[in-house]
Amino acid sequence: MQKLIRKMQDKENKRITSGVPGFDNLVRGGFRENSVNVIIADPGCGKSTFCWQFCSIDPDSPALYVSLEQNLDAVLRDCRDIGLSRFEEKYRRGRMQFQVAFSEDSDMTSGEIGLRFFMSELPKHLEVIRETAEGYSGGIKIAIDPLTPLLLEIPDINHQRNAINRIFSSLRKIGTTVVTIEKGFGEALAKVPLFLSDSIIELEHIGLGGIYNRTINIRKFRGSAHSEAPQPIGFEKEKGLSVYDISND
Numbered sequence: 001m002q003k004l005i006r007k008m009q010d011k012e013n014k015r016i017t018s019g020v021p022g023f024d025n026l027v028r029g030g031f032r033e034n035s036v037n038v039i040i041a042d043p044g045c046g047k048s049t050f051c052w053q054f055c056s057i058d059p060d061s062p063a064l065y066v067s068l069e070q071n072l073d074a075v076l077r078d079c080r081d082i083g084l085s086r087f088e089e090k091y092r093r094g095r096m097q098f099q100v101a102f103s104e105d106s107d108m109t110s111g112e113i114g115l116r117f118f119m120s121e122l123p124k125h126l127e128v129i130r131e132t133a134e135g136y137s138g139g140i141k142i143a144i145d146p147l148t149p150l151l152l153e154i155p156d157i158n159h160q161r162n163a164i165n166r167i168f169s170s171l172r173k174i175g176t177t178v179v180t181i182e183k184g185f186g187e188a189l190a191k192v193p194l195f196l197s198d199s200i201i202e203l204e205h206i207g208l209g210g211i212y213n214r215t216i217n218i219r220k221f222r223g224s225a226h227s228e229a230p231q232p233i234g235f236e237k238e239k240g241l242s243v244y245d246i247s248n249d
């Protein structure tokens with residue numbers, strides 16, 4: 001009986017690694033399984049890099065990457081340039097699906113295409129990824145980068161709340177998701193996914209140099225104690241983003 005209870009607790013407490021060295025220690029071991037986690041930041045703060053690391057850290061966990069901004073070639077090139085070759089390797093090995101939810105040659109806005117993708121195509125992709133995951137016990141990873149065009153497409157807050165709620169609920173049934181939001185772009189609209197998400201992680205770039213030049217701040221993390229202050233973070237070749245260890249300072 002004790003064994004069974006422990007097993008159930010382990011399942012409840014299962015954490016999914018972020019792929020960002022040092023981050024998991026800030027949030028008791030990683031993201032909660034089947035949670036939706038929002039990364040909010042200004043341009044160039046590392047939203048996409050976080051997603052690339054998250055999806056590619058474990059070579060075998062099935063992953064779905066949904067891009068509302070960059071096509072596959074652009075993402076692979078960026079990953080190559082920062083030395084994150086494992087993203088492309090995982091994609092080539094068929095363990096990651098890359099879905100583009102925008103068009104470079106259509107009059108439709110990214111928001112319209114994104115909305116259509118999430119409302120009618122996402123369930124199909126989730127079904128495929130669920131099949132890929134059969135026999136794999138480590139959890140499915142999903143990244144959506146960025147969600148902003150979709151938010152701008154639904155300016156009515158009530159409609160947006162309903163749509164985001166539906167999307168987040170279906171994602172939670174499948175795996176653990178990281179969603180990015182561009183700060184400052186539709187600031188009021190960003191509030192809906194922030195309320196509906198399980199966690200909010202803010203990346204900042206002050207631009208004055210020094211160890212706190214770039215920081216990561218956990219603003220909310222449902223069900224967990226977490227670090228309360230902004231932590232220094234930086235880019236390292238071949239690794240991408242890493243949270244610096246300041247415990248001995």
Ligand SMILES: Nc1ncnc2c1ncn2[C@@H]1O[C@H](COP(=O)(O)OP(=O)(O)OP(=O)(O)O)[C@@H](O)[C@H]1O
Pocket residue numbers: 041042043044045046047048049050082182235236237
């Ligand atoms: N090795 C590195 N050293 C220093 N900075 C780096 C390094 N690699 C990446 N960067 C920084 O990361 C930025 C890009 O990060 P990323 O694309 O993840 O940001 P983003 O938040 O997704 O940006 P956007 O809003 O433009 O999509 C670059 O502009 C650069 O400043």
Ligand SMILES: [Mg+2]
Pocket residue numbers: 047048049145
């Ligand atoms: Mg980006």
